[in-house]
Amino acid sequence: MFYLIGLGLGDAKDITVKGLEIIQKCDKVLLEGYTSILTVGKEILEKFYGRPLIVADRELCESNIDDILKEAKEKDIALLVVGDPLGATTHTDMLLRAKEFEVETQIVHNASIMNAVSCCGLQLYNFGETVSIPYWTDSWKPDSFFDKILGNYKRNLHTLCLLDIKVKEPTEESLTKKIRQYMEPKFMSVKEAARQIVQIINNLPEKTDIAVDSLAIGLSRVGSLDQKIMATTLEDMQQVELGPPLHSLVIPAPNLHPLELDYLAQYR
Numbered sequence: 001m002f003y004l005i006g007l008g009l010g011d012a013k014d015i016t017v018k019g020l021e022i023i024q025k026c027d028k029v030l031l032e033g034y035t036s037i038l039t040v041g042k043e044i045l046e047k048f049y050g051r052p053l054i055v056a057d058r059e060l061c062e063s064n065i066d067d068i069l070k071e072a073k074e075k076d077i078a079l080l081v082v083g084d085p086l087g088a089t090t091h092t093d094m095l096l097r098a099k100e101f102e103v104e105t106q107i108v109h110n111a112s113i114m115n116a117v118s119c120c121g122l123q124l125y126n127f128g129e130t131v132s133i134p135y136w137t138d139s140w141k142p143d144s145f146f147d148k149i150l151g152n153y154k155r156n157l158h159t160l161c162l163l164d165i166k167v168k169e170p171t172e173e174s175l176t177k178k179i180r181q182y183m184e185p186k187f188m189s190v191k192e193a194a195r196q197i198v199q200i201i202n203n204l205p206e207k208t209d210i211a212v213d214s215l216a217i218g219l220s221r222v223g224s225l226d227q228k229i230m231a232t233t234l235e236d237m238q239q240v241e242l243g244p245p246l247h248s249l250v251i252p253a254p255n256l257h258p259l260e261l262d263y264l265a266q267y268r
């Protein structure tokens with residue numbers, strides 16, 4: 001059996017009872033470590049679950065998944081995913097592949113940033129399409145996510161912006177010299193995301209509904225005891241420090257429900 005188990009967002013104790021019981025009986029437990037991270041590290045999880053975990057990077061999950069699934073035909077194997085295993089991640093491909101191999105699967109759901117974002121007071125019903133904001137490089141500055149934010153805004157919908165994570169990427173030097181060397185993991189902050197959005201707005205040929213003085217909400221480490229939420233203009237968000245990762249940014253709709261406004265007031 002192949003299990004996909006969500007770990008939730010906070011710490012080791014956010015695992016469900018069902019998930020923990022499965023982890024404890026499995027032959028092998030993998031921890032997916034490239035689409036999200038918990039505020040606690042692998043060692044703390046291992047101590048809490050009482051068993052070793054194998055970190056599964058993108059290469060293992062994408063290129064070597066067939067080997068894992070073949071093994072899951074005979075053994076019980078679990079893949080642990082931070083948040084919900086199907087929330088804003090692409091793990092459905094694994095489930096389809098498992099079906100091809102006739103491997104039985106079970107999903108254990110948990111909280112995701114996709115629903116926990118409601119901690120800022122905005123109603124989930126009023127969110128539009130979620131966007132991902134990628135890290136810009138000197139030569140690659142995609143801005144199509146801004147059109148989606150604008151589309152939501154025009155329909156009076158909020159936008160959840162998920163921010164780029166870069167783990168185990170080859171360094172420039174390793175690519176040219178063909179050596180194995182990886183850069184330090186990078187997690188985009190609300191400050192960096194706001195800077196990219198402000199740059200897009202400032203480069204637009206004409207004004208749009210979203211301006212640098214539009215409201216934005218920064219969220220960090222949602223679900224953990226030291227989560228932080230801050231509501232301010234996009235311009236000011238460029239200076240906001242919300243501490244260690246992970247961060248998300250929300251661009252609220254222009255006309256908020258009175259309850260949303262009241263709740264948000266505590267974060268301004």
Ligand SMILES: C[S@@+](CC[C@H](N)C(=O)[O-])C[C@H]1O[C@@H](n2cnc3c(N)ncnc32)[C@H](O)[C@@H]1O
Nearest residue numbers: 083084087088112113162163221222246247248
């Ligand atoms: C691929 S998505 C998360 C998928 C995860 N499986 C889930 O259901 O939450 C990763 C992005 O979500 C956001 N995120 C995840 N957990 C977060 C948290 N606890 N606080 C703030 N943002 C978070 C960050 O922007 C991060 O880069």
